[in-house]
Amino acid sequence: MARKLKPQKSWERINLGSDQLKRFFITHLDRIYAAKMHLISKLPILAAEAKFSDLRNAIEETIKGVQNQLARMQMIYMLLDAEVSTGSIHGLIGLVDDAFEAIKQQDGEAELQDLSIIFYLQNIESVEMASFQILRMAAVKLDKQISTLLKENYEEAKSDRALLLLISSKYIIS
16 A cells, blocks of 8 residues: 655755855845835925924934944945845835825825825835845844844834824824
8 A cells, every 4th residue: 555645844845054144134135124224215305295394303213223223234235245225115115106106196185194194104114124034034043243233124114104104193183
């Protein structure tokens, strides 16, 4: 009687210490980096558009946070002996551009425009947090310092998101 082999579970077949993991990591780091670079060019425009002073201040703080995150990401590239590459980045940049287009549609209605700014910045922060979480899990197999840098980026994005939630509740209630 022939033995029946059990199908392997997919996670048992993945070699997490492989070059494939490093390529995956760098490819997705590139995407987040490009999106952050794109976002940093757009945030000053949003700050100027925001009517609610708390929102304007939060956007200015976010600019500083994104600059810190970019610096940490550059350190990660150095630790990996890798350079930033421009691959398929349309998804994240498209998210940023779509957000800015939706915000412009509220032009002339200050309250709705500010609310749109908050809404889309929340969405962008959520995507960043999720991306940093996944990369951080992958980084455990690459380098502890990389994992720490990604944790700092995640915590900063989380803090920005919490601040935006606080501002939105204050904005809607007042």
